[in-house]
Amino acid sequence: MTAPSRAQALEFTSGSLTIDRPWSRPTIGKAPNSAAYMKITNKGSAPDTLTGVKSEVAEHVQLHTVMKEGEVMRMRPVKGGIAVPPNASLELKPGGYHIMLMGLTKKLAPGDMFDLTLQFQGQGEVPIKVKVEKMGGMGAGAMKSGAMKDGHSGHGAHVSGGRSQ
Numbered sequence: 001m002t003a004p005s006r007a008q009a010l011e012f013t014s015g016s017l018t019i020d021r022p023w024s025r026p027t028i029g030k031a032p033n034s035a036a037y038m039k040i041t042n043k044g045s046a047p048d049t050l051t052g053v054k055s056e057v058a059e060h061v062q063l064h065t066v067m068k069e070g071e072v073m074r075m076r077p078v079k080g081g082i083a084v085p086p087n088a089s090l091e092l093k094p095g096g097y098h099i100m101l102m103g104l105t106k107k108l109a110p111g112d113m114f115d116l117t118l119q120f121q122g123q124g125e126v127p128i129k130v131k132v133e134k135m136g137g138m139g140a141g142a143m144k145s146g147a148m149k150d151g152h153s154g155h156g157a158h159v160s161g162g163r164s165q
């Protein structure tokens with residue numbers, strides 16, 4: 001017996017690391033940027049660190065986090081990587097850690113897939129594919145509000161995601 005629908009759930013394994021459901025936002029209008037998210041699980045007994053990421057889908061690809069500065073949530077590049085402790089999961093999600101895609105080289109439409117390579121201190125390079133998903137309810141309102149107008153610094157969707165948690 002086969003279950004074709006299960007094949008649609010993207011999962012990648014490299015050593016003791018599993019990458020679950022990498023997804024990104026579709027391009028909104030002429031927005032030059034997008035962000036990718038996923039869950040990284042470390043089933044090993046040693047810690048690892050996500051130190052970088054690269055992809056041809058954008059001119060600049062960076063690890064970002066969202067931090068509170070006074071009353072405002074702002075995103076910042078992550079310095080020194082993101083730790084993935086043994087027997088734990090690291091979730092990249094709206095409002096928190098994310099992979100920032102700046103200067104997209106193509107439009108991202110729902111259903112598209114693109115290649116991305118995660119760079120880990122221990123495991124080395126882990127190539128994965130990211131699926132562009134339809135905008136759901138979460139964040140859609142914030143993006144429509146024009147918060148994404150200036151692309152990088154706006155990040156309306158991240159802001160609203162963070163606040164709602």
Ligand SMILES: [Cu+2]
Pocket residue numbers: 035064065075076098099100155
């Ligand atoms: Cu960002």
